[in-house]
Amino acid sequence: MKKTLISLLTAGLFGVMSQGALAAPELVDKVLAVVNKDVVLASQQEALVQKVKASAQESGQSLPDDVTLRKQALDRLIQESLQLQLADRQGLKISDTQLEQAIQSIAADNKMNLEQLRAQLEREGLTYAQYREEVRREILMNEVRRSQVRRRINISEQEVKQVVEALSKQGQQQTEYHVGHIQVALPDNPSAEQLNAAKAKIERILAALKEGADFRKLAIAESNGPKALEGGDWGWMSPQEMPTLMSEAVQGASKGDIVGPLRSGAGLHIVKIFDTKGQQQVMQTEVKARHILIKPSIILSEDKAKGTLDGILHDIKSGKASFASMAEKYSEDPGSAVQGGELGWSDPGVYVPEFRDMVNRLQPGQISEPFRTSHGWHIVQLEDRRSQDATGKAQEQRAYQLIFNRRFTEESQAWLDELRDEAYIQIEPN
Numbered sequence: 282m283k284k285t286l287i288s289l290l291t292a293g294l295f296g297v298m299s300q301g302a303l304a305a306p307e308l309v310d311k312v313l314a315v316v317n318k319d320v321v322l323a324s325q326q327e328a329l330v331q332k333v334k335a336s337a338q339e340s341g342q343s344l345p346d347d348v349t350l351r352k353q354a355l356d357r358l359i360q361e362s363l364q365l366q367l368a369d370r371q372g373l374k375i376s377d378t379q380l381e382q383a384i385q386s387i388a389a390d391n392k393m394n395l396e397q398l399r400a401q402l403e404r405e406g407l408t409y410a411q412y413r414e415e416v417r418r419e420i421l422m423n424e425v426r427r428s429q430v431r432r433r434i435n436i437s438e439q440e441v442k443q444v445v446e447a448l449s450k451q452g453q454q455q456t457e458y459h460v461g462h463i464q465v466a467l468p469d470n471p472s473a474e475q476l477n478a479a480k481a482k483i484e485r486i487l488a489a490l491k492e493g494a495d496f497r498k499l500a501i502a503e504s505n506g507p508k509a510l511e512g513g514d515w516g517w518m519s520p521q522e523m524p525t526l527m528s529e530a531v532q533g534a535s536k537g538d539i540v541g542p543l544r545s546g547a548g549l550h551i552v553k554i555f556d557t558k559g560q561q562q563v564m565q566t567e568v569k570a571r572h573i574l575i576k577p578s579i580i581l582s583e584d585k586a587k588g589t590l591d592g593i594l595h596d597i598k599s600g601k602a603s604f605a606s607m608a609e610k611y612s613e614d615p616g617s618a619v620q621g622g623e624l625g626w627s628d629p630g631v632y633v634p635e636f637r638d639m640v641n642r643l644q645p646g647q648i649s650e651p652f653r654t655s656h657g658w659h660i661v662q663l664e665d666r667r668s669q670d671a672t673g674k675a676q677e678q679r680a681y682q683l684i685f686n687r688r689f690t691e692e693s694q695a696w697l698d699e700l701r702d703e704a705y706i707q708i709e710p711n
Contacts, residue, residue, distance in 0.1 A: 313355055315707040316362040321355065329354040333501075333510055335405065342512060343495055345502035353501060353509055355708075363700045365418060368425040375417050375424075376583045379653040383416055386638055423634075424655060430696050434688045436681060444521055444680035458531055460523070461496050461513045461553035464506035469546070483542045483549040490539055496553045505548065507694055517558070521683035524691045527552055547694060565679060568629050568640045569664040571622035573607060574614040576657035586658045590651040594660050597648065604648070604662055613657065626667075628678045636661065 311323040330350055337344050344350055388398040402412050463486060465479045486503055490496060497512030504513050520528040527550070530540045534554045541551035573593060577586040593611060596602040605621025612618035629637045635654040643649060643663035651658050 312709055314359055314709060315705070316359050317366055317705050319362045319366055321358045321362060325358055326351055326354050329358060329510075343498045345498055349502045357510055359706060360697060360701065361418065361422060363697075363704055364422045364425055367429070367700065368421045371425065371428075373421055373424055375420050376653070378583065378587060380413060380417050380420070382652050383420055383635075384413065386635075387416070389642065390638075426693060426696070427655075430689055430692045433692045433696065434685060436684050436688070440684055441677055441680045444684055445676050447521070448676065448680065457517050457519050457558040458523075458534070459517050459555040459557070460515045460527070460531070461500060461555055462506050462508065462515055462527075463496075463500050463504040463513050463551040463553075464547065465503070465549045466505035467548040479549050480542075483551065487539070487542060487551060490551070490553070496539075496555075506550075507697070513553075514555070519683065521680075522686040522690070524687060526550070528687070547698065565628060565676075566666065566668050567626045568666050569626050570624050570640050570661050571604060571608065571664060572614065572617065572624065572636075572659050572661040573604075573612040573622055574657050574659050575611065576613045583653075583658075587651050587653075590658050590660050594648065594651065622662075628682065630682045631678060 312320045313323055313326060314321040330347070333350065333354065334344065336342075384398070385395065388395055391398070393401065399409050402409060463483075465483045465486075467475060467479050471479070482503070486499055489499060497514065500506070500509055500513030506513060508515055520532065523531070524545075526543050526545050530543055530552060531554065534540055534557075536554055536556050538554045539551060540554070541549075543550040543552070573590065575581075575586045575589050577583045581589075589611070593602075593607050597604050597607060603621075605623075608618055608622030612622055614622075617624055629640050632640065633654045633656065635652060636659065639649050639652055639659075639661055640663050643661070645663055645665050648662040649660055651660055653659075
């Protein structure tokens with residue numbers, strides 16, 4: 282905030298000086314909200330609004346009026362500010378190396394190199410520096426959300442067993458749903474007046490939908506849910522990955538169905554089934570990998586940790602040492618180091634996102650370049666990949682991941698609500 286205020290004061294002073302000298306006052310960026318020790322600026326809101334408009338134009342999606350859109354954008358920016366402030370308090374940092382690695386992964390996932398990505402950004406009116414900061418913010422928010430929400434999730438063996446049994450009864454066949462979501466938020470222990478107002482709003486939205494209103498446009502305009510600015514689009518989900526309330530409600534629903542209103546502790550909900558995927562055989566893709574982990578510390582800097590792995594990788598590729606011997610000697614993952622870095626057969630989804638994405642890109646036998654995750658710096662070798670029916674141990678792993686995904690969705694929203702309730706937020710008058 283100090284830096285922001287300094288820049289605002291400097292801008293204001295420059296405006297006064299310019300007015301006296303050149304009779305051409307400069308406009309000062311307006312503060313829209315104070316969020317604890319941070320501020321949300323009008324320029325940030327405008328940038329997000331333009332981003333949403335560009336995305337909507339590209340997809341042919343209609344949008345609500347500017348006043349509504351700006352309100353939703355301000356809510357999103359407040360939410361992001363709270364997460365970034367928490368990341369700062371926890372000392373979370375994204376190094377330039379880690380950031381460039383993430384951008385290279387994004388480019389690769391979109392079948393582009395960095396030069397092509399830069400050209401695409403330029404066509405969209407975004408500088409590479411701006412894009413880097415967007416990615417840095419997104420990584421920070423993902424890191425703090427994952428660390429905070431993960432500790433709220435406990436999954437028992439009995440829960441895993443129940444999901445395994447449910448999958449078995451389906452013959453390993455599942456229907457997936459492309460779902461949309463609109464939420465009208467309610468506080469804890471709402472008053473009768475608050476509850477009646479929420480009911481009236483959700484019924485009005487439901488009536489509009491039944492008359493053919495655009496679901497995504499209404500979600501952007503009316504929803505308090507986490508994906509409001511994305512038109513309430515939650516993407517494709519199996520019932521086991523959905524929040525329990527939604528999972529039970531969509532069973533047997535068909536494309537185009539509108540489900541709700543539903544009541545939860547967070548408020549009232551409407552679910553739209555955009556599409557369904559028919560009964561499909563669930564095949565489990567597993568990878569067999571091994572890795573070497575080096576953890577940065579007060580003594581070992583990020584650059585030195587990566588440099589250590591560069592040297593290890595060179596020795597392995599030149600034939601001076603084997604992967605197993607180097608893992609046993611240097612890896613700081615005690616569970617795998619004693620086994621030459623072996624991780625065994627696993628569903629890639631059990632790994633942190635950066636590790637998962639890396640093993641998914643590698644070909645059998647290939648060794649990655651050093652890359653960063655929340656655990657430290659790694660090199661990983663993909664030894665083999667296989668597809669099989671999700672049975673036995675693999676079925677249990679899938680069941681665990683499905684439960685985790687469901688709980689993560691539920692707990693993320695609860696955590697964000699708590700974060701906001703505990704914050705000092707002052708919306709400045711227009």
